Amino acid sequence: MNRKTGFRFLIRIMERWKNTARSFGEVSNFRDTSIEEMESALAKYKGGEVMLSKEYWNEGIAVIYLNHPEKKNAMSGKMIVDLRKCVAELESFKDGKAVILTSKGDNFCSGGDLDFVRASGTPQGGFFMSTIMHNTLKRFRNLPLTSVSLVHGPTLGGGAELSVYSDFLLAADNVKLGFVHGKMGIMTPWGGTTRLRQLLGERKALELLLGSKVYSAEECLQFGLVSKVVNTTNRLDEALDYVRQLTIHHPSIVRAYKTVTSHYDEEQFEKSLVLERELFHPMWGSELNTAALNKNIKHLEQKK
Numbered sequence: 001m002n003r004k005t006g007f008r009f010l011i012r013i014m015e016r017w018k019n020t021a022r023s024f025g026e027v028s029n030f031r032d033t034s035i036e037e038m039e040s041a042l043a044k045y046k047g048g049e050v051m052l053s054k055e056y057w058n059e060g061i062a063v064i065y066l067n068h069p070e071k072k073n074a075m076s077g078k079m080i081v082d083l084r085k086c087v088a089e090l091e092s093f094k095d096g097k098a099v100i101l102t103s104k105g106d107n108f109c110s111g112g113d114l115d116f117v118r119a120s121g122t123p124q125g126g127f128f129m130s131t132i133m134h135n136t137l138k139r140f141r142n143l144p145l146t147s148v149s150l151v152h153g154p155t156l157g158g159g160a161e162l163s164v165y166s167d168f169l170l171a172a173d174n175v176k177l178g179f180v181h182g183k184m185g186i187m188t189p190w191g192g193t194t195r196l197r198q199l200l201g202e203r204k205a206l207e208l209l210l211g212s213k214v215y216s217a218e219e220c221l222q223f224g225l226v227s228k229v230v231n232t233t234n235r236l237d238e239a240l241d242y243v244r245q246l247t248i249h250h251p252s253i254v255r256a257y258k259t260v261t262s263h264y265d266e267e268q269f270e271k272s273l274v275l276e277r278e279l280f281h282p283m284w285g286s287e288l289n290t291a292a293l294n295k296n297i298k299h300l301e302q303k304k
């Protein structure tokens with residue numbers, strides 16, 4: 001084989017590899033993918049919905065509900081895209097004062113939908129998901145609306161990450177909240193490490209993340225993670241009262257305070273998210289992650 005034929009042979013092998021990779025939806029230069037393409041890749045993983053309720057809109061309060069009851073409100077790819085649409089709509093809620101992030105059914109969110117996790121488990125899948133979620137949650141945090149997460153029942157993995165992106169966290173007395181990612185052979189994909197570091201400081205953030213323990217409402221309160229424990233049955237009414245008391249002033253004042261506090265350390269926050277994304281995406285579908293998924297772990301079961 002002379003040099004020219006050898007070169008052509010190499011090109012053919014590379015082309016074949018690229019085509020094989022494409023047939024699995026994988027491309028070698030996935031970092032160049034546009035946000036729109038990432039969104040449509042995620043939207044293919046169906047199941048559940050995320051809805052924006054305007055029931056209290058006239059009071060300046062929006063409510064976002066996660067709804068995927070048959071899977072304990074686990075987030076599918078489609079739900080990730082839905083959440084993004086809700087945030088986009090809230091960006092033009094001009095007289096709004098507050099948003100409550102909560103869910104229908106008997107818990108807040110059991111994390112990523114494990115069927116979606118398995119099906120999207122490649123570095124590219126991880127990169128797309130964390131890029132989109134980082135962007136959505138950053139935009140959620142930057143809304144000029146005071147945000148409150150209201151959680152109940154199992155709030156695990158990605159569910160715990162979502163819960164801490166609001167300004168305030170209210171936990172129902174039946175909550176079981178845990179950053180269980182380590183047990184799943186991954187680190188936080190949705191910016192949870194960056195957000196916990198910002199909220200609680202280095203030691204407490206590391207304790208929550210490295211321990212992978214599941215905490216009760218009272219324990220979360222003692223940790224400084226939760227602002228108030230509410231009654232599970234009346235939780236939405238209690239959350240609405242809490243929000244109304246927080247936002248007594250004119251929308252222009254409420255929005256101005258929130259705008260300054262959320263943009264305070266934006267540059268540092270962004271840098272930390274980039275690092276988190278870089279470290280996370282090769283873990284998605286890795287050997288460690290696959291081995292953990294194969295164990296079908298139920299995080300609330302006591303070890304015998």
Ligand SMILES: CCCC(=O)SCCNC(=O)CCNC(=O)[C@H](O)C(C)(C)COP(=O)(O)OP(=O)(O)OC[C@H]1O[C@@H](n2cnc3c(N)ncnc32)[C@H](O)[C@@H]1OP(=O)(O)O
Binds near residue numbers: 071072157181
């Ligand atoms: C993407 C960010 C990183 C992550 O979030 S990784 C995911 C972390 N989450 C998990 O691993 C959750 C594993 N599941 C559990 O621990 C338990 O199912 C959980 C949530 C404590 C609920 O326990 P129980 O109340 O006893 O209910 P159960 O186990 O019978 O569940 C009812 C049905 O819901 C399903 N489910 C729960 N969490 C899910 C999830 N994340 N993805 C997909 N399906 C999920 C569960 O398989 C069961 O379905 P089925 O009725 O057996 O068909």
